[in-house]
Amino acid sequence: QQPVQSPQAVILREGEDAVINCSSSKALYSVHWYRQKHGEAPVFLMILLKGGEQKGHEKISASFNEKKQQSSLYLTASQLSYSGTYFCGTEGGDDKIIFGKGTRLHILP
Amino acid sequence: DGGITQSPKYLFRKEGQNVTLSCEQNLNHDAMYWYRQDPGQGLRLIYYSQIVNDFQKGDIAEGYSVSREKKESFPLTVTSAQKNPTAFYLCASSMTGARQPQHFGDGTRLSIL
Numbered sequence: 001q002q003p004v005q006s007p008q009a010v011i012l013r014e015g016e017d018a019v020i021n022c023s024s025s026k027a028l029y030s031v032h033w034y035r036q037k038h039g040e041a042p043v044f045l046m047i048l049l050k051g052g053e054q055k056g057h058e059k060i061s062a063s064f065n066e067k068k069q070q071s072s073l074y075l076t077a078s079q080l081s082y083s084g085t086y087f088c089g090t091e092g093g094d095d096k097i098i099f100g101k102g103t104r105l106h107i108l109p
Numbered sequence: 110d111g112g113i114t115q116s117p118k119y120l121f122r123k124e125g126q127n128v129t130l131s132c133e134q135n136l137n138h139d140a141m142y143w144y145r146q147d148p149g150q151g152l153r154l155i156y157y158s159q160i161v162n163d164f165q166k167g168d169i170a171e172g173y174s175v176s177r178e179k180k181e182s183f184p185l186t187v188t189s190a191q192k193n194p195t196a197f198y199l200c201a202s203s204m205t206g207a208r209q210p211q212h213f214g215d216g217t218r219l220s221i222l
Contacts, residue, residue: 002151030208041199041213042152049208056210087151095159095207096167099144099152 001025003090005100013108017076020103022088024069031064031071032089032097035082042087045073075105083107111136115200115214121222122187122194130185130217132200138212139205141183145169146197146216155198158183159205187219195220 003024012018022031029050034042046056048064048071056062061074069090075082085104089097113134122128134141140159144152154167158177172191177183183202187194197218201211 032211034211041215042211044210044212047208047210089152091207095165096154096157097207097211098154098168101149101151 002098003088003100005086005088005103007103008101009104009106011106011108012078014080015077017074018078018105020073020075020086020088020105022071022073022090022100024090024092026069026090026092028064028066028069028090029093030091031062032091033060033062033071033073034087034089034099035084036087036102037084045086078105078107080107080109113200113202113212113214115198115217117217118215120217120219122219123222125189127186127188128219130187130198130200130219132183132185132214133181134183134202134212134214135181136202136212137180138202139180140203140207140209141177142201142203142211143167143173143175143183143185144199144201146199152199155185 006021031048033045036042064071085102087099087102089099116131142157143155156175158164174186199216200214203209203211
């Protein structure tokens, strides 16, 4: 099942913080986060693995609650370059990543 | 520089026609993936391959076919059986397994004439 992302869209002013949530109805082994700017390819941000390991950019912060099958991506002191659509992808042990519908983030100067 | 190359960038299909989208990578990745992106729907998995000469169906494989004869190449054919092919198609690759970062190509936008 496709994970549910919230909010669907958010508008921030530069310097403000945002949290994007991702929730799944099934047990997860890993959660993946990507950002896509309009007309471009998605770019890898972070993978959070069952057991606590994380792979990704040092400046990106995220959490993974294995029991609740939820993950959150934290964007602090947002910059104009953070604008785009953020996708979470969930993996339940079958080598497939199922992506959510995305959260559109727009940063105003 | 290593990366993934998708071609063409834009493609038009006539009714009843099969078209093939190219995906080539020089990252030495074992795994390759095809996704379809529609507005507001996120990325939906069409097919994926973890190793040469082997591939598995994703969630929306009907009307599509793939081959994986070489490690570097994973072409996708959109057949005439796919009645609603208009979409943005993305190819990705990664090291073996789903718990590795995926690197995406720039995509192919397919439209119906």
